[in-house]
Amino acid sequence: MSTHTVRHEVLGPWSLDTSREFWEGFAPAALTAEQRPGTLSTVFRVDGDWSTAHLAVIQRDTVAELSLEGDGDLESAAEQAARFLALDVDAQQWPGIGDRDEVIGRAQHALPGLRPCGFHSAYEAAAWAVLSQRIRVEQAAHLRQRVIADHGDDGAFPAPERLAALHLDLPGRKAEYLHAVADAALDGRLDTARLRSMTPEDAMDSVRSITGIGPFAAELIVLRGANAPDAVPTHERRLAAEVAELYGPDRSVAEVSELWRPFRTWASVYLRALAERR
Template identity: 60%
Template sequence: MAVHRVEVAVQGPWSLATSRAFWEGFTPSALPERTGEALEATFLVEGEWRRASVSVTQHGATAVLSLSGAGDLDRAATQVCRFLSLDVDGRAWPDVGLRDPVIGLAQSSLPGLRPCGFYSPYEAAAWSVLAQRIRMSQAAALKASLLRDGVFIPPAELRGADLDLPGRKAEYLRAVAEAALDGVLDGPRLRALKPAAAVLEVQQVKGLGPFAAELVVLRGANAPDAVPHNEARLSDEVAERYGRPLAEVSEEWRPYRTWASVHLRVLRERRLAGVPAGAQAEAVPG
């Protein structure tokens, strides 16, 4: 199968190695640790829901995407740039660390990290349903049961599937599938909206409450500048480090409030694990 090569000029700091380590530790993505320098992934292309594979390498400030698959590979490349945060102008990101020493510490210990999200808002929404009221390891096992040849089940197939899942998860997953097919969970559309408006729209999908809707927008559509208001661990970390409310502290993080929130969450996980604040970990928990 022919390989479609796309070169992307990444604006601002970026390290493929740091970002890949972050994603390999991001439980919902279930990306296995790999040898070599490339980040490799296989996913469903939004809208047409066909498989595509990508191998991402870094050459200085350029990301090289080598794509293959039966679908629209230009669309697939755009999606890759979104879920790897390569489409964000990060040239002013270092300024946030200069304004806020806590974020500056995170930037220095996670050099070049760009938060990697879900392949699509559809998969983020499905994960939110699967993870409700159960442990992450259990949710990961449920997700694994819904993979088809290594990728998550397409929405049309999920809508008609006979699902043996606890509680109302099957009902909610069918609602997620319908929303994906109707374009409600379209990544480019959600990114084009203001984050608060996008969150409200996602909440109209049955089974997706405020926490889930924020996950879909901030990590599914990978919106770079929004504050998660329903993430208790982030609020606790802000209280621990700043002694002030998240809404007040996060004003200094514009226009990268999501990025700063992710960095702060990583600092929290490292602190709780006993990792020295200035150390660079080989793998970064998501």
């Protein structure tokens, strides 16, 4: 097993502790590795070669030190880790969003330095979108953990080739849709870097070609899988309810989010995170 360490300068506010606390409560992909004080650890499937990588992150002031172990392309794994931890985003303008929108300003104060961590990849986000259709989040999280325990590698979600060959006993058409997700990943249609390089709208249109992926799932894959920082979730009812609660019943997400550019996804996640805390 090889090792690789990267020291990444993080531009803008960042707190590893706040980000780890957020991810620990992120049921779709909650951290399962044992966490040491001052460290964020996780294991994930690397886009492209589908190897397993073990990651440990520590914060040294404005520098993120990413230490990886694995048998695959660890340089690509480090880039992927920076992306799903949102460390690759230049957030020097993020505090200014709170200056011009007091609701977001209060959220920033409550969640200092939060970097909205996403799924490890668009592939894992798509798999979650399928597993969570029409069932409770807790049930879907249990299904995901069962799939990992039975068919994954050392805590990582099964690779697409493995997933495509599985005969899974899952509710409804979930097994069929998971096979479609696996095929799409093998075809390159869920390449996270490619989706991130596209406009969010084009990326969503692209992933909607996958069987079982509708509008809500497409948003999840792009906004939390590719971790695009600036797009508005339009099929998230709980966000709409939160905006109505905080801004007034006559305000819409589309309207208030104009103040959040170029961090509309981040602002949306902050509001949802505070709602979950309550």
